[in-house]
Amino acid sequence: MRVAVLGHTGFLGKNVLEVFSQAGVMCQGASKSQGVDLRDYEQVVEFLATSQPDIIINCAAHVGSFNYVTENASAVVVDNSRMTLSVYEAMAKVCPKATIIHPLANCAFPAKAEFFKEEEWQDGPVHQTVMPFASTRRLIWSVGQSFAISQGINSIYLLVPNMYGPHDSSDPNQTAVLDALISRFLTAQQTHQNEVTVWGTGVxxxxxxxxxxxxxxMLTIAATPRRPELREPINVAQNSGLSVRELVDIIQSALGFTGQVRWDHSRPDGALKKVMDDTQFKKVFPEFQFTEFSDGIAATIAYYKSLIQFAE
Structure with a gap:
């Protein structure tokens, strides 16, 4: 099995390389920082012609925090749209029999939705705070379906909740919410700050x-990518959620942070609830076991401790 990972130097891409390598599957990566601009059709053609993948895992995205996406809205829309079009056009030319796997952030669900069901994922506009990025997640599906019709390209769409874990950025503007909280509390603890500010109300x-x-x-899927039940988008779901206040309490407890938390109510909460229906996931992947949240938090804290070092 030949695997190409787009965006292999990013948060998810690094995890994919690590997990696949541990399973004995070597991957070839492509990212802008390593000399392949995925917005450029010719560069994508050259990369795919060289790697000749059976499986493409699309971890590439121009994204960041609420604030970052708002301040860079046009660039986020343009860059992500160009990457999608370039990748599919290049696949059609070079490797139309390959399967491409897309993790799609669940911000693509309608703003009005609180419980996310696959069949309803495009039943209404996305939340305004994430519109520049979320709209491009829906575009991936539209383009993928069109290339399936005309070119026979097989695409798999995984609707994914908020991610956390090792290999995320240390830049607050680029970091996922939970990882940013861990980084902020760890920094405060190690620099002896008595207060941490958290955006929103915490609800x-x-x-x-x-x-x-x-x-x-994705490693499991790559082994049998043409299963009929993967033709439609599927939630990567556990049907459970935590409030931001609960997350903060968990992080404080795990770190032993005894300072104060100040909630900045002038900052947006975003959509008030995002929990995903796991019915279909359990049917398709009945044996899959998710990591216990406490273990995942511990691993993430250990990762950030290795990054954030301060002199005593």
């Missing part, structure tokens, strides 16, 4: 997936 509820779990799932 927003989110579902979470450990980054290595998502990578393990």
């Amino acid at each position: 927003a509820i989110r579902e979470w997936v450990f980054s290595r779990d998502l990578a393990r799932l």
Whole structure:
């Protein structure tokens, strides 16, 4: 099995390389930082012609925090759209029999939805705070379906909750919410700060997936990518969520942080609830076991401790 990972130097991409390597599957990676601009059709053609993959895992995305996406809205839309079009056009030319696996952030679900069912994922507009990025997640599906009709390309769409885990960025503007909280509290603890500011009111509820779990799932899918039940988008779901306040309590307890938390109510909470229906996931992947949340948090804290070092 020949595997190509797009965006292999990013958060999810690094986890995919690690998990696949541990399973004895070597991957070839492509990312802008390593000389392949996925927005450029010719560069994507050259990469795919060289790697000749059977499986393509699309971890590439131009994304960041709420604030980052708002401040860079046009670039987020343009870059992600160009990457999608370039990748599919290049696949059609070079490797139309390959399967491409897309992890799609669940911000693509309608803003009005609180319990996310696959059959309803495009039944209404996305939340305005994430529109520049979320709209491009829906575009991936539209383009993929069109290339399936005209070129026979096989695409798999995994609707994914918020991720956390090792290998996320240390840049607050680029970091996933939970990892950013861990980084912020750890920094405060190690620099002897007595207060940490958290955006919003803390009431927003989110579902979470450990980054290595998502990578393990994609390894499972890569072994049998043409299963009929994977033709439609599927939730990577556990049907459970935690509020931001609950997350903060868990992080404080895990770190032993005794300072104060200040909630900045001037900042948006975003959608108030995002929990995913796991009915279909359990049917398709009945044996898959997710990492216990406490173990995932411990691994993530250990990762950030290795990054954030301060002199005593």
